[in-house]
Amino acid sequence: MPKPFPDAYTHNHTVSEPGRVSFECSQDIKIWPWLALNPIHPILVQTINFWGSVECGETLGTFDPEKWSALTHCEWTCGAPDVGRPVRGTYETLQQGEKMRYQLRFFDRDDAQVVRISGVGVVFRTRNFEGWREDTKEKFKKPNTSDFIYASAEAVGVETQRERFLAPLRRDDGIRTTGLITKENGLRPAHPHIGGSGDHVNSTHMGEVGRQFVTLLVGEKLINCGGDMSFLHYVELGRPFEVELLAYSEPDCAISMLVRQQDRDCTKIDMQFEPAQHTASSTASS
Numbered sequence: 001m002p003k004p005f006p007d008a009y010t011h012n013h014t015v016s017e018p019g020r021v022s023f024e025c026s027q028d029i030k031i032w033p034w035l036a037l038n039p040i041h042p043i044l045v046q047t048i049n050f051w052g053s054v055e056c057g058e059t060l061g062t063f064d065p066e067k068w069s070a071l072t073h074c075e076w077t078c079g080a081p082d083v084g085r086p087v088r089g090t091y092e093t094l095q096q097g098e099k100m101r102y103q104l105r106f107f108d109r110d111d112a113q114v115v116r117i118s119g120v121g122v123v124f125r126t127r128n129f130e131g132w133r134e135d136t137k138e139k140f141k142k143p144n145t146s147d148f149i150y151a152s153a154e155a156v157g158v159e160t161q162r163e164r165f166l167a168p169l170r171r172d173d174g175i176r177t178t179g180l181i182t183k184e185n186g187l188r189p190a191h192p193h194i195g196g197s198g199d200h201v202n203s204t205h206m207g208e209v210g211r212q213f214v215t216l217l218v219g220e221k222l223i224n225c226g227g228d229m230s231f232l233h234y235v236e237l238g239r240p241f242e243v244e245l246l247a248y249s250e251p252d253c254a255i256s257m258l259v260r261q262q263d264r265d266c267t268k269i270d271m272q273f274e275p276a277q278h279t280a281s282s283t284a285s286s
Contacts, residue, residue: 007026007031007032008026008051008055009025009026009032009048009051009052009055010023010024010025010026010051010052010055010056010089011023011024011025011026012024013055013056013059015059015060019060019092019093020090020091020092020093021056021059021060021090021091021092022088022089022090022091023052023055023056023059023088023089023090023091024087024088025048025085025086025087025088025089025106027085027087032047033188033192033193034047034193034194035085036193037193038081039079039083039084039085039086039108039114039115040078040079040081040083040114040115040223040224040225041211041224042204042207042208042210042211042224042227042271043193043194043204043207043208044193045076045078045115045117045207045224046074046203046204046206046207047193047194047195047204048086048089048104048106048115048117049074049076049104049117049119049203050071050202050203050204052089052091052104052106052117053091053102053104053119053121056091056102056104057102060093062093063123067123069121069122069123070121070122070231070234071119071120071121071203071231072120072121072122072230072231073119073120073228073229073230073231074117074118074119074120074203074228074229075117075118075119075226075227075228075229076115076116076117076118076226076227076228077115077116077225077226078114078115078224078225078226079108079112079113079114079115080112081223081274083108083112083113083114084108084109084110084112084114085108085109085114086106086107086108086114086115087107087108087109088106088107089104089105089106089107090104090105091103091104094118096120099120100120101118101119101120102118102119102120103116103117103118104116104117104118105117133199133200133234136234136236137236140236140239140261140262142238142239143239143240145180145182145238145240148167148178148180148240149167149168150164150165150166150167150180151164151166151167151168151169151177151212151216152164155168155215155216155219156212156215156216157211157212157215157221158212159192160192162184162185162190162191162192163185163191163192163193164185164212165179165180165181165185165186165205165208165209165212166178166179166209166212166213166216166243167179167180168216169216169217174244174245175217175244175245176242176243176244176245177213177216177242177243178240178241178242178243179209179240179241179242179243179259180238180239180240180241181201181205181209181235181237181238182237182238183198183237183238186201186205186237194208198237199237200234200235200236200237201234201235201236201237201241203229203231205235206229206231206235206259206267206269207227207229207269209243209259209269210227210229210255210257210269210271211224211271213243213245213255213257214255214271214273217245217248217255218253220275220276221276222253222273222274222275222276223273223274223275223276224271224272224273225272225273225274226271226272227269227270227271227272228269228270228271229267229268229269229270230267230268231266231267232264232265232266232267232268233261233264233265233266234266235259235261235266235267236261239261239262240261241259241260241261241266242259242260242261243257243258243259244257244258244260245257246258252272253272253273253274253275254270254271254272254273255269255270255271255272255273256268256269256270257269257270
């Protein structure tokens with residue numbers, strides 16, 4: 001997707017060898033309010049994934065900011081729960097079969113790795129993206145969602161009611177819930193941390209959906225250790241979607257879930273966590 005804001009999160013880019021970039025990270029919390037989150041919170045991880053990949057791609061000339069693009073897969077591994085905020089990073093492209101992947105590594109002031117992220121995307125070079133998306137959204141009629149009942153802020157592990165994305169769990173046929181992300185609860189300034197184009201539910205939303213779902217399931221705050229997401233179809237804003245538990249390993253605190261909308265598989269999410277009480281209290285919001 002085209003960059004949604006004029007500001008740049010990464011700066012002082014240096015191309016050290018073909019396909020490899022080193023950079024520094026902004027510390028301006030007024031521009032980037034998500035920097036207030038724990039450095040390995042899924043919202044922060046997916047947000048720096050977007051900015052790092054886009055801005056380093058621009059530096060290398062492999063990303064056209066005027067063309068729409070979409071992330072199709074990403075996976076990440078977080079550093080220690082007490083790691084600091086990212087201050088610098090590296091970007092490189094990797095050959096994986098016939099596909100090119102990118103890999104980002106972010107480091108704190110003590111040179112500890114905050115997170116390693118790898119992903120694959122697609123660029124819509126010839127398709128009339130805006131026209132295609134308008135046609136798609138027209139087919140997905142927007143229902144009246146004024147009576148949608150969200151789970152409590154405490155139940156999904158957020159500070160305010162406007163950050164809630166999911167309803168309480170249902171256990172009648174497996175374990176599942178319904179979600180609803182709108183421009184009114186899913187994008188800045190309504191949401192304190194998440195931005196985007198406003199065209200669709202994005203990868204940062206999906207990372208937060210995964211975290212909220214496991215918090216509902218377990219009933220306590222957890223620390224994200226890593227994860228993997230495959231994006232099969234766009235999830236539309238303003239339309240309810242379903243989240244279904246596929247597997248949960250309690251000893252490993254590993255969860256797998258599927259997000260579906262209008263009878264289509266949209267996003268497969270696998271995430272790993274550890275209990276917050278096993279870490280310092282400062283990480284309990286991860």
